[in-house]
Amino acid sequence: MSATRFAFLGAGNMASAMVDGLLAKGAVAASDLSCLGGSGRTAADLAARTGIRLASSLAELAGGADILVVAFKPQQLASADPRLASLTAGKLILSVLAGKRLARLAQTFPEARALVWAMPNTPARIGAGMTAWCTRSPLSDPDRAAVETLLAALGTSLQLDESLMDIAAAVSASGPAFLFEFAAALRDGGVAGGLPPETARKLAVETVLGAARLLARSGTDPEELRRQVTSPKGMTLAGLNRMEARDFRGILRETVLAAKARSEEMSKDA
């Protein structure tokens, strides 16, 4: 058990995934966590469901915490309560806000002892996330351990230089959507070839899942695994040839770079 107290400002999907992961792993006790939302029900619901504390004010939330996780919507940062500046003095701030760089976070949390920007992805909801994160200045050992505990609640994490966050987000934060699109296309291909839709769906989903697990577990390159299922003059090669003819890799490359460019553009908004 860690004695670090984590407070969540914003208690929606991402905060819930973190709270669920922390509690499921036994990394902290429910009494070490607290949350506060906006004008809706999410914070009360999260507290009721998990047993974590529901703060009644920003001062109570921040006052009781050593680490504040900022998990509201990115557009809400501009109208964030100005008292956050002094209430978070000396605390570690971990923001999961898409597109809000460390320099921008430093405007809202100028007196924080450390600033971390983390970019999780949606599989974090089931503890299978991939989170890229960066920090404004090197973390002390205890702070690093606390950040790693928090992010381990969502799955795997990787610290990067901030300059790589846009391209990392294009691969890992947008990546699940690209893979879902691939799965949908695989399913639709099955339907086009005569499978009943539900059968095509099951074949596509389980294939994507199994192939991803094999890829992760094998430790080899995807090209090597592809080679292993591709016999000369076989059916897989016939399909792969068509992918190559239509420049599947080029399309994916453009896809990732378009997401990166949009991420760069969005982070210029205040």
Ligand SMILES: NC(=O)c1ccc[n+]([C@@H]2O[C@H](COP(=O)([O-])OP(=O)(O)OC[C@H]3O[C@@H](n4cnc5c(N)ncnc54)[C@H](OP(=O)(O)O)[C@@H]3O)[C@@H](O)[C@H]2O)c1
């Ligand atoms: N979901 C993902 O997979 C994902 C991936 C990467 C990054 N993120 C980032 O995670 C953040 C949260 O996303 P989400 O999907 O969890 O959103 P969400 O489910 O819509 O939750 C938003 C939360 O913010 C709260 N809130 C609204 N106004 C607030 C205010 N003024 N002060 C404090 N809290 C306020 C809401 O509370 P009420 O219910 O009371 O309004 C709600 O608890 C976003 O910044 C997003 O960029 C999400």
